[in-house]
Amino acid sequence: MFGDFIRRLTGETDTTPSDVNPQVAFPALLVRVARADGDYADSEKAMIRGITQRWIGGSPFEAAEMVRQAEELEAGAADTVRFTRAIKDAVAYEARRGVIKDIWRVVLADGRRDKEEDALMRLIANLLGVNDRDSNLARKSVEDGR
Template sequence: MIGRLFRKPEPDKPDGRVAVAALLVRVARTDGDYADAERAVIQAILTRRFGSADMLAQAEALEQSAGDTVHLTKAIKDEIAHDDRLDYLQDLWRVVLADEARDFEEDGFMRLACNLLGMGDRDSARARQLVQAEGG
């Protein structure tokens, strides 16, 4: 009972699917250039994963309003099994590599996101290598 008095109420948690999409948008915006190629890759991912690219506008709005990446990754971790997260790391790498210009901001963001998703650097490297092996 006393613990509840001091616990901060949890902000409205976003839908896990929209949080996934917002994280894709966030990695695309990390380098300061949200390129058309990145948008196209995100739309393709959303269509493949969720059957619709229509959630892109909702994801962009959530990405803008979500103060920190922790808020997004918590929603993802609550809804996506640990064993399935490697697939989502691959999707993040698909966005990073979409504009063919990988930079240190994106690498830093990938380290942070990977950690927040409960994954390690090896998982991230494996996901990146799988994406590069498929040619994108």
């Protein structure tokens, strides 16, 4: 009962670990970050397609289809927890640091950082269990072109 109360307060409506496939959850999370500032730029879309292709190990066509599904999933999702939980359950900590680095690639793809994106990145890193230090190192690595 208390758990239901907390879920209603936080907007978390679905806590089932298998609710979202991690292969779609990650691109959906990338789309959520790209849309956070209200401008879903072409540079961000291209970055998401490239990261998704590497993530799923598929062709550009398969990656584009996965991103299309991710865009639909993200548009209908009330919260970010659905995505982060699926990733956290499926990906070891060391690999989640790489996930954070890829998310920073999307944040920085349009050449600017907005306060909405920064706030969402802090939330995502926390939900993925990645500490601030590792998130900052990942951001600096992306900024330095590594």
